[in-house]
Amino acid sequence: MAEPVGEESGMSDAKKAWGGRFEGSMDAFVTEFGASLPVDRAMWAADIDGSIAHVRMLGAQGIVSPDDAVQIEGGLRAVRGDLESGLFIFDNADEDIHMAVERALTAKIGPVGGRLHTARSRNDQVATDTRLHAKRLAASLAEGVASLQEALLSRADEHFGAVMPGYTHLQKAQPVLLSHHLLAYVWMLDRDARRLRAAYDAADVSPLGSAALAGTTFPLNRRAVAEELGFATVTPNSLDAVSDRDFLLDLSYACAVAMMHLSRLCEELVLWSSDEFGFVTMDDGYSTGSSIMPQKKNPDVAELVRGKTGRVYGDLVALLTVMKGLPLAYNKDMQEDKAGVFDAVSTLSACLRVTTGMIATLTVNEERMRAGARGGFMAATDLADHLAAHGVPFRDAHEIVGRLVLECERSGRTLQDLTLDELRAASTAFGPDALDAVDLDLIVSRRTSEGGTGHDAVRAQLVLARDAVAEGRAWADTRLS
Numbered sequence: 001m002a003e004p005v006g007e008e009s010g011m012s013d014a015k016k017a018w019g020g021r022f023e024g025s026m027d028a029f030v031t032e033f034g035a036s037l038p039v040d041r042a043m044w045a046a047d048i049d050g051s052i053a054h055v056r057m058l059g060a061q062g063i064v065s066p067d068d069a070v071q072i073e074g075g076l077r078a079v080r081g082d083l084e085s086g087l088f089i090f091d092n093a094d095e096d097i098h099m100a101v102e103r104a105l106t107a108k109i110g111p112v113g114g115r116l117h118t119a120r121s122r123n124d125q126v127a128t129d130t131r132l133h134a135k136r137l138a139a140s141l142a143e144g145v146a147s148l149q150e151a152l153l154s155r156a157d158e159h160f161g162a163v164m165p166g167y168t169h170l171q172k173a174q175p176v177l178l179s180h181h182l183l184a185y186v187w188m189l190d191r192d193a194r195r196l197r198a199a200y201d202a203a204d205v206s207p208l209g210s211a212a213l214a215g216t217t218f219p220l221n222r223r224a225v226a227e228e229l230g231f232a233t234v235t236p237n238s239l240d241a242v243s244d245r246d247f248l249l250d251l252s253y254a255c256a257v258a259m260m261h262l263s264r265l266c267e268e269l270v271l272w273s274s275d276e277f278g279f280v281t282m283d284d285g286y287s288t289g290s291s292i293m294p295q296k297k298n299p300d301v302a303e304l305v306r307g308k309t310g311r312v313y314g315d316l317v318a319l320l321t322v323m324k325g326l327p328l329a330y331n332k333d334m335q336e337d338k339a340g341v342f343d344a345v346s347t348l349s350a351c352l353r354v355t356t357g358m359i360a361t362l363t364v365n366e367e368r369m370r371a372g373a374r375g376g377f378m379a380a381t382d383l384a385d386h387l388a389a390h391g392v393p394f395r396d397a398h399e400i401v402g403r404l405v406l407e408c409e410r411s412g413r414t415l416q417d418l419t420l421d422e423l424r425a426a427s428t429a430f431g432p433d434a435l436d437a438v439d440l441d442l443i444v445s446r447r448t449s450e451g452g453t454g455h456d457a458v459r460a461q462l463v464l465a466r467d468a469v470a471e472g473r474a475w476a477d478t479r480l481s
Contacts, residue, residue, distance in 0.1 A: 034332075037090065039339045041097040046132035048080045048101060050125065053228040054208060055116055063218050064115050072116050075109040076101070098125055119218035120211065123242040123330045127207040130338065132229065134251055137345045138200040139479040144352035145193045145258065146473040149186050151359040153465060156182045161455070163440050164279065164369035165376060172376025175440050178369060179462070180453040186465045188261040193472040195254035200479070202250045206231035207241035213329035214238055243329045245319070248341045252316040255344040256309075262351050263309040266302035269358065273299050278368045283361035286354070301358060305351045312347050315340035370440065377405045379415045379438035382446070383423075386437040390429045400427045416440075 052073050059069025079101055082088040094100035106113035156179035166176035206226035209216065215238045222234045235241035272279035282299050290296035318340045322333050380401050387397035404426050408415060415438045423430040436442050447454040451461065 031093075031095075034095065034335075036096045036335045036338070037094050037100060039342065040126075040129075041090070041100065042342060043129045043133045043338075044083050044097050044101065045080075046129040046136075047097050047125075048076050048083075049132060049229060050128045050208060051101065051116055052076050053225045054120055056228065057221050057225045058115075058118055060224070061219055061221055063118055063220075068112050068115055071109055071112055072105070075105045075113060076116075078108055079104045096122075096126075098122055098129070119216045119220055120208070121213075121242070123212050124207050124210040124238075127210075127242055127244070128229075130245075131203040131205065131207065131231075131247060134203040134247055134341075135200050135230075135479070137342075138196045138203070138251055138254070139476045141255070141258075141345060141348060141352070142193050142196045142200075142472060142476040143480065144349055144356075145189050145196065146469055146476060148352050148356045148359065149189050149193075149465075149469040149472070151356045152182045152186050152189075153462070153469065155359060155364070156186075156462065159364050159366060160458070162364065162366040162369060163373050163444055165373045165378060166453070172372070172378050174378050174381060175373040175444050176453040177444055177455070177458050178364065178366075180458050183458070183461055183465055185261065185265050186469070188264075189258070190465075190468050190472065192254065192258040192261060193475075195257060196251075197475060199247065199250040199254050201232075202247035204232045205235050205247075206233070207235045207238075207244075210235060210238035210241035213242055239329045243326065243331075243334070245323055245334060245337045248337055249316070249319055249323070252312075252319055252341050252344050255341075255348045256312050256316045258348055259305075259309040259312040259351065262348075262355055263306045265355065266299075266305045266358075269302045269362070270299045270306070273302075273362075277372070279365055279372065281363040281365065282358065283363070285361060286358045301354050305355055308347050308351060312344045315344040315347075373440055374414055374416055377408065377415055379440075379443055380405055382437040382443050383415065383434070386431070386434055387427060387429050390431055392427065392429045 055064070055069050055072045055076070058064040059066050064072075079088070082104065088100075088104065090100055091103060094103060102113065102116060105116065160177070160179050162178040163175050164178045164181060165172045166174045166181070206222065206229060208225050208229075209220045209222035226232075226234045235244075269280065269282070271277055273282050282297065282302070284297075286299075286301040287297050288300040290298065319337060322336050326333055383404070384394065384397040384401045387400060388394045392400070404415065404418070404423070408418070418438070420430070420432070420435055423434050445454050445456075448457055450457060452458075
C-alpha cells in the first residue's frame with residue numbers, strides 16, 4: 001500500500017502531548033530535529049491496527065465505556081480512510097505517526113479521542129507498531145526471495161545438461177552442470193528465507209500493555225489484544241518489552257546476509273558477461289552503454305546491486321551501535337532504530353527485483369561455457385582417479401597426471417587432445433577406457449554422490465529445491481494475506 005504524503009500544515013506551535021509540565025515552547029529547529037514522522041509515518045497502518053485492538057480491549061474490560069470505545073474505533077477507521085486516500089494532512093507539530101493519528105482522531109470525534117491513550121505509553125505503542133510493521137516487511141522480503149529462486153530454477157531447468165567450468169580460487173577446477181551452479185544460489189537464498197522467517201518470529205510478540213516500562217494499574221487483557229493483532233504471544237517483562245530492538249537487528253542481519261549473496265551472484269554475472277568469459281549476455285534492459293566508447297555494454301545493474309551491499313551492512317552496524325550502550329528502559333536514541341532498517345529492507349527489496357529480472361532475461365551461451373570447461377585441464381582429477389582405480393597410489397597418480405598437464409601446456413594442447421597411446425606412454429596403468437576419464441559429460445555424470453553435480457544428483461536436487469521454494473512462497477503468501 002502506498003504511503004500517503006498529503007500536505008504539511010503550518011501549525012508548528014500546537015500543544016505537545018507532554019506539554020503540561022513545561023512553561024516554554026520548544027525551539028523550532030529542535031522540534032524538527034527530534035521529529036520521527038518523516039520515517040515512522042510508513043507505519044500508519046500498524047499504528048491504527050494497534051489502536052483499534054487496544055480500544056476494543058479497553059471497552060471489553062470496562063476501562064472506557066462501550067460507547068466511547070465504539071466512537072473511538074469509528075474515528076480511527078475514518079482516519080485510516082483519509083490515509084489510504086491520500087487526504088490526510090500531516091501537521092508540522094506532529095512528532096511522530098502516533099501523535100499525528102491521535103491529533104486527527106481528536107479532530108474528528110472531539111475530546112473522547114483522548115481516552116484512546118488510557119493504559120498505554122508511546123513506548124509500548126511504538127514497540128507494537130514497529131513489530132507489526134517488521135513482520136510484514138519480513139514476509140514481503142521472503143516473497144521477493146521466492147521470486148528470485150523461481151527465476152533461478154527456471155533457468156536451471158531450461159539449460160539442464162549444459163556444462164561449465166567450476167572454479168576454486170577463481171581458477172578452473174572441475175566441470176559442473178550450469179544447473180548445479182545456479183542451484184547453489186537457490187540454497188543460499190533458502191537460508192535467507194529462513195533467516196527472514198526467524199526475524200518474523202522474533203517480532204511476533206506483543207509488547208502492548210507494558211506501558212512506559214513498569215506495566216499499568218488498569219486491568220488489561222494483553223493476550224486478547226495480542227491475538228487480535230495476530231501476535232503469537234506477549235512479552236513476559238515490561239522493561240525488556242519497551243527497550244528490545246533485537247527483532248530489528250535480526251531483520252537487518254537477514255537483509256545484510258541476503259545482500260551478500262546477491263552481491264556474489266552479481267559478481268559472477270559481471271565476470272560471465274565479460275569478453276574474457278562470454279558465458280552470458282545481459283539483456284539490454286539491464287545494461288548501459290558508455291558515453292565515449294560506442295562498443296560498450298556494461299552490466300551496471302549487477303554492479304549497483306554489488307555496490308549497495310555496503311549500504312545495507314552500514315544499516316546493520318548503525319543499529320548495533322545505537323543499542324550497544326543503552327541502559328534500561330526506553331531512551332530517545334531508539335528513535336534511530338527504524339531509518340536504517342527501513343532503508344535495508346527497501347534496498348534489498350529493490351535488489352531482489354532487479355536481480356530476478358536479470359536472471360530471467362539473460363542469454364546463456366552454452367557453447368562458450370563448454371569451451372571454457374575444455375580448457376584449464378579440469379579432467380586432471382578424473383585421470384588421477386582412473387589410475388588410482390587401477391592400483392596406482394593416488395600420490396603417484398597425481399604426479400603422473402601433473403607431468404601430462406605440463407607437457408600439454410608446453411605443446412598448447414588439452415587433456416582431451418591426448419591419445420590413448422600417449423596416456424599409456426605416461427603410465428601403463430591407463431586402461432582401454434582411459435579416454436572416458438577426460439570426456440566432459442562423463443566427468444560430470446560420474447559425480448553421483450548426493451548433492452553432487454552428476455545429472456541424476458542434480459535432478460534429485462531440483463525436486464528438493466522446488467519443494468523448498470514452494471514452502472517459502474506459501475509461508476510468505478499466508479502472512480501477507
